[in-house]
Amino acid sequence: MKRSLYPMLLMLLVLLLIPGWAAAATTAQDQPVNLIIGGQAVTPDVPPVIKGGRTLVPVRVIAEGLGAEVDWNAEKKTAEITRNGQKLVLTLNSRQAVVNGKPVQLDTPPVINQQRMLLPLRFVGESLGITVGWENNNRTVIANETPQATLNGQKAPEAVKFYQVNDTLYMTVQTIADQFGLKNHSWKRPERGLNMDGLLALPLDQMESELGGTFTWSQKKNQVEIERISYLTDVKQKGETVHIQTTLPVGSEAIVLNGPHRIVLDLPQTVLDEDLVPLSYGNKEASTAEKESDEADESTDEDGQAVEDEDQTAEAVQADKDVEPVQDELVSDLRFSQFHSSPNTVRVVIELNQKSKYNLTYTDRGIEVQLIPQPRKTGYLIVVDAGHGGKDPGALGVTGNHEKDYTLAVANKTVELLKQYPEFQVVSTRSTDVFLELSERVAIANDWDADLFLSIHANSFSNPKSGGTESFYYNANSKEFAQLVHKHLQGATGFQDRGVKSSGFYVIKHTKMPAVLTETGFLSNPAENSKLTSPAFQEKIAKSLVAAIREYYQSYQ
Amino acid sequence: MKNRRRLIGLAIFALVLVAGCGQQNATPAPTPTPAPQPNTSAEQPAGPELTKQTISVFYSDGDLLSLQEEKQEIAFADDLEKYKKAIATLEVPKDKEKHFPLWVDFKYHSLTFDKGRITIDSDGKNLYNLGSGGEGMALEALTKTLFQFPEVESIAILRDGEVVDSLMGHVEITEPFTRDQLENK
Numbered sequence: 217m218k219r220s221l222y223p224m225l226l227m228l229l230v231l232l233l234i235p236g237w238a239a240a241a242t243t244a245q246d247q248p249v250n251l252i253i254g255g256q257a258v259t260p261d262v263p264p265v266i267k268g269g270r271t272l273v274p275v276r277v278i279a280e281g282l283g284a285e286v287d288w289n290a291e292k293k294t295a296e297i298t299r300n301g302q303k304l305v306l307t308l309n310s311r312q313a314v315v316n317g318k319p320v321q322l323d324t325p326p327v328i329n330q331q332r333m334l335l336p337l338r339f340v341g342e343s344l345g346i347t348v349g350w351e352n353n354n355r356t357v358i359a360n361e362t363p364q365a366t367l368n369g370q371k372a373p374e375a376v377k378f379y380q381v382n383d384t385l386y387m388t389v390q391t392i393a394d395q396f397g398l399k400n401h402s403w404k405r406p407e408r409g410l411n412m413d414g415l416l417a418l419p420l421d422q423m424e425s426e427l428g429g430t431f432t433w434s435q436k437k438n439q440v441e442i443e444r445i446s447y448l449t450d451v452k453q454k455g456e457t458v459h460i461q462t463t464l465p466v467g468s469e470a471i472v473l474n475g476p477h478r479i480v481l482d483l484p485q486t487v488l489d490e491d492l493v494p495l496s497y498g499n500k501e502a503s504t505a506e507k508e509s510d511e512a513d514e515s516t517d518e519d520g521q522a523v524e525d526e527d528q529t530a531e532a533v534q535a536d537k538d539v540e541p542v543q544d545e546l547v548s549d550l551r552f553s554q555f556h557s558s559p560n561t562v563r564v565v566i567e568l569n570q571k572s573k574y575n576l577t578y579t580d581r582g583i584e585v586q587l588i589p590q591p592r593k594t595g596y597l598i599v600v601d602a603g604h605g606g607k608d609p610g611a612l613g614v615t616g617n618h619e620k621d622y623t624l625a626v627a628n629k630t631v632e633l634l635k636q637y638p639e640f641q642v643v644s645t646r647s648t649d650v651f652l653e654l655s656e657r658v659a660i661a662n663d664w665d666a667d668l669f670l671s672i673h674a675n676s677f678s679n680p681k682s683g684g685t686e687s688f689y690y691n692a693n694s695k696e697f698a699q700l701v702h703k704h705l706q707g708a709t710g711f712q713d714r715g716v717k718s719s720g721f722y723v724i725k726h727t728k729m730p731a732v733l734t735e736t737g738f739l740s741n742p743a744e745n746s747k748l749t750s751p752a753f754q755e756k757i758a759k760s761l762v763a764a765i766r767e768y769y770q771s772y773q
Numbered sequence: 774m775k776n777r778r779r780l781i782g783l784a785i786f787a788l789v790l791v792a793g794c795g796q797q798n799a800t801p802a803p804t805p806t807p808a809p810q811p812n813t814s815a816e817q818p819a820g821p822e823l824t825k826q827t828i829s830v831f832y833s834d835g836d837l838l839s840l841q842e843e844k845q846e847i848a849f850a851d852d853l854e855k856y857k858k859a860i861a862t863l864e865v866p867k868d869k870e871k872h873f874p875l876w877v878d879f880k881y882h883s884l885t886f887d888k889g890r891i892t893i894d895s896d897g898k899n900l901y902n903l904g905s906g907g908e909g910m911a912l913e914a915l916t917k918t919l920f921q922f923p924e925v926e927s928i929a930i931l932r933d934g935e936v937v938d939s940l941m942g943h944v945e946i947t948e949p950f951t952r953d954q955l956e957n958k
Contacts, residue, residue: 611901611902611903611904654938654939655938673904673905674904675903675906676903679837682837717906719905720944721905721943722939722943725945738904
């Protein structure tokens with residue numbers, strides 16, 4: 217008895233001598249590894265061990281607990297495990313395993329401990345179709361039969377895992393919430409749950425109070441039925457908010473489509489309420505299909521349901537809410553339809569008269585779509601972009617002047633001049649000394665669906681003799697505009713002609729409309745700088761830019 | 774008997790510790806890289822032997838129209854120092870009459886190299902006195918200089934640790950520069 221302690225003590229000693237492990241040992245708490253198999257706590261004669269992050273348990277646990285047959289071949293040192301037609305061969309101290317005739321690599325080989333062969337529980341379990349999980353809070357390995365799970369009559373996703381503790385079945389919660397579009401759902405009673413492989417798992421009855429619907433487990437048949445259909449009861453507009461009302465919470469990411477502007481939401485696991493569209497439901501086909509499914513044996517329950525669903529697809533339910541088609545209304549149309557019936561998906565379409573951003577709020581009663589209409593384009597829209605600004609001064613002029621002040625002065629003058637033309641709608645990215653990210657400048661132009669984008673800059677270099685005017689474009693649709701801008705601008709400055717060049721600068725690359733970036737002249741060149749800082753010269757520059765825009769508008773519109 | 778149990782428990786526990794606490798995959802914690810000092814140029818008399826290499830570095834012509842190549846020799850103890858010396862060399866052309874540096878007093882918090890990528894975390898206080906064309910040339914000079922080292926596959930430039938739209942307000946630097954980009958230019 218005493219002698220058997222020595223190897224263990226020695227092992228402990230070795231462990232403690234290895235730096236790092238010893239440090240960990242001093243901070244950790246003395247906790248054993250527990251086993252729950254088929255819902256029951258199991259205490260094998262040889263305790264489970266964890267090796268390489270895997271729990272190893274005696275063969276007997278696998279044989280009795282999982283109801284598998286284990287044949288030990290002493291000569292070959294192999295264990296042959298069979299259960300429900302699944303066959304698994306493991307070899308002592310070898311990472312090579314064979315699952316149904318196919319070789320598989322193990323992370324942890326079977327070992328002998330106290331004359332018992334210990335097998336990796338998760339690998340063996342999962343190979344035999346058994347669910348195995350690690351409950352971290354109680355340091356417990358839970359293994360049980362994988363139940364046949366259905367979600368609204370269809371096979372539940374594999375990612376939804378079930379764990380049995382005594383007579384309670386737990387299920388991973390977020391994996392099922394994802395099916396209803398409920399991303400990062402906040403759970404009311406997480407403390408009632410288990411932490412399985414890092415995921416929260418709650419008892420089925422708790423799931424009902426968390427998510428609604430019914431979660432039933434037939435322990436005898438080991439079947440789980442999740443019935444959680446949300447019904448779309450109404451879609452209505454109130455001012456700039458569209459209320460999508462459902463009987464149970466659902467989540468949906470909106471898709472934005474253009475031409476006409478539409479915001480589209482697909483509601484998962486949702487069907488149209490009968491009261492909403494009286495003609496769409498209570499159809500004969502569905503009940504016929506139900507009868508058909510009854511005739512099939514119990515294991516094809518989900519298939520039967522699928523038949524029923526397919527029949528409903530034929531309905532192609534579509535409904536139109538009456539919204540007066542007034543031109544000035546933000547929302548021009550509200551539509552909803554049973555977009556899919558396998559799985560059930562309702563599509564809600566909000567059609568808009570004008571481009572609009574939106575905020576989605578998910579409530580217990582559905583989804584609120586808060587529309588944020590974007591300013592409406594009324595004319596030929598020109599975005600004038602004064603380069604740099606705020607914390608970004610841009611280049612430094614020879615008299616200590618900043619590029620950001622030059623660009624703002626010219627941009628503001630240009631905007632004022634353009635406003636004199638009623639056919640033009642003018643938007644500036646900045647009209648004061650503020651900082652904007654380049655992406656914000658681009659967003660302004662693209663969100664407005666601008667027709668032209670003009671970015672005003674001034675140049676600089678370490679050689680004070682360098683000088684000249686240059687203009688850049690990038691996208692193919694911008695070349696003509698660039699040539700016109702450059703012609704007028706260089707004509708106005710009279711500086712050296714550095715030409716029109718193509719270069720992928722951020723603001724002219726990511727804007728969708730014809731876009732040009734101009735470098736009027738060099739702030740590092742004393743002669744050019746003195747002109748660039750003169751208000752009269754700036755006015756001349758602005759006029760030349762306006763002339764270029766006018767010519768482009770007249771030639772290409 | 775009691776003692777034995779306790780010991781077994783302890784032993785199991787020790788094994789558990791070795792196993793890295795159960796089934797969770799232990800991801801190795803990222804080892805913090807010590808922030809190297811920018812522009813380390815101090816010569817250490819008793820330091821390790823330095824490797825010397827002649828490299829290509831790029832400057833502008835006098836008119837900010839095209840890149841000009843120079844061959845310069847740098848000496849370095851390791852690859853990181855090689856990159857730093859190369860960057861520092863971008864500020865000092867030999868031919869001061871004809872070649873103008875596109876980088877002046879460029880400071881960065883750190884320069885790291887990992888899996889083929891150089892990451893330069895630039896100092897947000899830097900002032901760059903260049904227009905759009907100049908910025909384009911400056912970044913071309915920097916990337917051409919660093920891509921001559923075959924192990925460099927991409928170059929990421931951050932500002933104060935963050936990914937930003939642009940360094941000087943014109944050229945996009947949200948995505949790292951890659952060798953292909955340069956070759957396609």
